[in-house]
Amino acid sequence: MPRTVYFFATCLVDMFYPNAGLAGMALIKREGLKVIYPRNQTCCGQPAYNAGYRDEARKVAAAQLDLFPGNHPIVVPSGSCAGMMKHHYPDLFFGKPEHAKAVDVADRVWELTGFLTDVLNIKLKDLGEPLRVALHTSCSTRREMGMAHAGESLLAQLDAVEVVEQTHKAECCGFGGSFAVKQPEISSAMVRDKTEALRATEASLVVSQDSGCLMNIGGAIEHQGEGPKTQHIAEFLWERTRER
Amino acid sequence: MSGEFHDSVVKALGDDALRQHLRRAMDSLIEKRLAVFPDQDALQALRRYGMAIRGNALSKLPQLLERFEARCEENGVHVHWAETTDEANKIVFEILQSNDVKRLVKGKSMVSEEMGLNHFLEDKGIECLESDLGEFIIQLAGETPSHIVMPALHKSKQEIAELFHEKFPDIPYSDDVDELTAVARGILREKFMQADAGISGVNFLIAETGTLCLVENEGNGRMSTTVPRLHIAVTGIEKVVEKLADVPPLLSLLTRSATGQPITTYFNMIKGPRQPGEKDGPQEVHLVLLDNGRSRIFADEELQATLRCIRCGACINHCPIYTRLGGHAYGTVYPGPIGSILEPQKEGLERLGELAEASTLCGACGEVCPVRIPIPKLLNRLRWEGVRQDGTGETSGQGRRRKHSESLAWKGWSSLASRPVLYRIAVKSACRFRRLLPQQLGPWTHVRKAPEIAEKPLRELVEVQGFTDE
Numbered sequence: 001m002p003r004t005v006y007f008f009a010t011c012l013v014d015m016f017y018p019n020a021g022l023a024g025m026a027l028i029k030r031e032g033l034k035v036i037y038p039r040n041q042t043c044c045g046q047p048a049y050n051a052g053y054r055d056e057a058r059k060v061a062a063a064q065l066d067l068f069p070g071n072h073p074i075v076v077p078s079g080s081c082a083g084m085m086k087h088h089y090p091d092l093f094f095g096k097p098e099h100a101k102a103v104d105v106a107d108r109v110w111e112l113t114g115f116l117t118d119v120l121n122i123k124l125k126d127l128g129e130p131l132r133v134a135l136h137t138s139c140s141t142r143r144e145m146g147m148a149h150a151g152e153s154l155l156a157q158l159d160a161v162e163v164v165e166q167t168h169k170a171e172c173c174g175f176g177g178s179f180a181v182k183q184p185e186i187s188s189a190m191v192r193d194k195t196e197a198l199r200a201t202e203a204s205l206v207v208s209q210d211s212g213c214l215m216n217i218g219g220a221i222e223h224q225g226e227g228p229k230t231q232h233i234a235e236f237l238w239e240r241t242r243e244r
Numbered sequence: 245m246s247g248e249f250h251d252s253v254v255k256a257l258g259d260d261a262l263r264q265h266l267r268r269a270m271d272s273l274i275e276k277r278l279a280v281f282p283d284q285d286a287l288q289a290l291r292r293y294g295m296a297i298r299g300n301a302l303s304k305l306p307q308l309l310e311r312f313e314a315r316c317e318e319n320g321v322h323v324h325w326a327e328t329t330d331e332a333n334k335i336v337f338e339i340l341q342s343n344d345v346k347r348l349v350k351g352k353s354m355v356s357e358e359m360g361l362n363h364f365l366e367d368k369g370i371e372c373l374e375s376d377l378g379e380f381i382i383q384l385a386g387e388t389p390s391h392i393v394m395p396a397l398h399k400s401k402q403e404i405a406e407l408f409h410e411k412f413p414d415i416p417y418s419d420d421v422d423e424l425t426a427v428a429r430g431i432l433r434e435k436f437m438q439a440d441a442g443i444s445g446v447n448f449l450i451a452e453t454g455t456l457c458l459v460e461n462e463g464n465g466r467m468s469t470t471v472p473r474l475h476i477a478v479t480g481i482e483k484v485v486e487k488l489a490d491v492p493p494l495l496s497l498l499t500r501s502a503t504g505q506p507i508t509t510y511f512n513m514i515k516g517p518r519q520p521g522e523k524d525g526p527q528e529v530h531l532v533l534l535d536n537g538r539s540r541i542f543a544d545e546e547l548q549a550t551l552r553c554i555r556c557g558a559c560i561n562h563c564p565i566y567t568r569l570g571g572h573a574y575g576t577v578y579p580g581p582i583g584s585i586l587e588p589q590k591e592g593l594e595r596l597g598e599l600a601e602a603s604t605l606c607g608a609c610g611e612v613c614p615v616r617i618p619i620p621k622l623l624n625r626l627r628w629e630g631v632r633q634d635g636t637g638e639t640s641g642q643g644r645r646r647k648h649s650e651s652l653a654w655k656g657w658s659s660l661a662s663r664p665v666l667y668r669i670a671v672k673s674a675c676r677f678r679r680l681l682p683q684q685l686g687p688w689t690h691v692r693k694a695p696e697i698a699e700k701p702l703r704e705l706v707e708v709q710g711f712t713d714e
Contacts, residue, residue, distance in 0.1 A: 011661070015671055015702075018705050021702040021706075025706070025709075025711055036711070039664075039706075039713040041664075048658060050624060051631075052624070052627030052631045053628075056655060057658070059662045139606035139607055143607035172604045174604060175604065176605060177604075177605075181688065184688070186568055191692070219692030219694070223689075
């Protein structure tokens with residue numbers, strides 16, 4: 001079991017969901033680990049990478065590589081940013097001087113929920129009121145990182161939480177980064193179907209591992225009117241289990 | 245492409261009946277596939293095997309094609325090479341002409357769709373009748389396939405019934421599937437007997453034996469390739485495998501992934517024309533091997549994986565974009581994820597590069613591909629090819645998707661996000677002045693509320709909470 005971790009919070013959590021970042025760090029800290037937040041972190045580079053702008057992505061990614069000098073796991077509260085660092089950094093820096101460093105970083109990257117279950121084997125004690133919750137496991141967490149089991153098993157540990165399953169639960173919500181901007185009509189159709197499926201569960205809360213999905217799903221639900229709230233899974237887990 | 249694709253997307257999304265029909269069809273295909281792969285470990289092992297077989301074949305493609313051609317000549321199959329679809333069409337026409345063919349029947353072949361073979365031959369006065377039921381339906385309707393395995397997938401039973409009623413007014417109206425099939429069968433039987441030639445596709449070419457393998461469910465493939473006195477097969481150069489033993493695992497992956505069948509009703513292994521003493525089979529067999537951009541794809545070590553495809557359509561069946569649009573909206577011969585990597589390479593990024601952008605990179609396609617083509621990775625690669633400017637590589641239309649405003653925006657972003665001090669100031673300012681930022685963000689806010697910037701960014705809060713950076 002590691003004693004120290006680096007927390008790479010991601011640009012979206014930094015600006016839009018800071019409480020999710022704090023919660024993620026608090027969950028790890030409560031297990032007795034030291035959590036280091038490298039203050040010079042910015043963004044993993046994924047937005048440019050997925051838009052095809054690899055030079056620009058590499059420039060930003062290169063600026064992250066020196067943030068993790070110790071041999072500690074790097075925990076990321078997002079499946080897609082973790083996927084970028086774990087699976088695409090080695091390709092992005094192939095043939096470049098930083099390649100070895102990029103591979104070393106990639107080897108140490110964990111998506112947060114996967115780290116909590118597979119590394120820390122965390123045990124949660126639910127202190128909250130009964131609640132009906134749906135989980136949208138982000139595509140990157142599910143497929144790229146192979147960590148769909150993590151979110152499900154964490155929620156299952158919460159005694160007063162009833163987890164409900166939406167139809168087509170493994171289907172993408174339609175975010176896809178630049179996709180939502182370049183193909184807005186298809187993206188809209190996908191998020192409409194996703195929100196319909198989530199509403200049909202009558203959950204009062206939808207949680208997810210990725211800020212992008214939350215922005216998409218949460219933004220759509222709010223635009224439609226009344227509906228379930230959305231929250232990053234880290235924030236939800238922390239709120240449910242925090243001793244006050 | 246841009247305007248064209250956008251228009252067809254809007255049109256497809258406006259068709260609620262089509263979308264519901266597609267969703268039901270895809271759900272059922274997904275379920276059927278799952279049911280025939282009950283053991284996850286076995287599935288993953290088989291996928292790795294399939295990838296290795298196809299990868300091995302591609303790694304020695306030129307040699308295998310030579311060996312295959314030599315075996316074919318020994319077996320009495322005439323092999324023709326076509327670099328372009330025009331060449332392929334001409335070759336087919338010349339063979340038909342020298343055999344005085346007026347009428348022919350066709351088995352299903354996506355390569356013949358690639359060639360536009362039917363139109364080409366019909367313009368020359370040769371009647372081409374599609375004998376696969378799905379192809380027969382869309383030929384009647386004057387449409388193109390919307391799916392590479394189930395070409396008439398977009399049509400409901402009622403639509404097909406109405407189409408038959410309109411085209412064959414003498415036959416009583418029915419929307420019973422068995423009756424409709426019987427109508428088609430009756431018409432086709434007659435045509436098989438009259439046809440001067442049969443044209444088919446090929447699923448696998450075996451280099452070791454010179455065998456052409458053809459997978460089908462209706463028996464029309466066997467009829468097309470055995471009843472008429474002349475058989476012409478058309479296929480892509482990438483379809484070759486090294487040896488006979490490579491075929492069973494690929495066949496198993498193909499039929500399970502495509503339609504959830506452990507095996508198809510028919511599996512044809514064609515090794516040449518009728519031999520002395522045999523009672524059936526064609527007098528003459530020709531094979532046209534089409535390149536049409538495949539050599540260029542082959543030349544790139546990473547993109548070469550595109551050619552591993554065995555055309556099962558599983559990526560299509562699992563694609564959330566295809567499920568929303570259907571196949572016609574893509575405006576290409578091959579729709580869905582495989583089309584979005586194949587077509588831009590075949591036709592050039594300038595014209596079709598947008599297809600590589602029309603994906604969320606959700607990974608559903610790559611997860612099910614029986615030969616493990618990393619489709620999301622290749623989509624990403626093609627996005628790069630579309631905007632890169634270093635002029636290396638083989639992909640046609642490289643750099644032609646680059647837009648000045650977009651590249652400036654990414655340059656600005658990368659300057660900021662690679663300078664931590666500057667970035668910190670920018671993020672803090674954005675949070676401080678968040679109320680002044682626009683709440684309308686183009687199409688994003690047509691169906692969503694704009695995301696709310698936090699009062700304070702995490703980078704400020706961590707300091708308060710006492711998390712250090714060392």
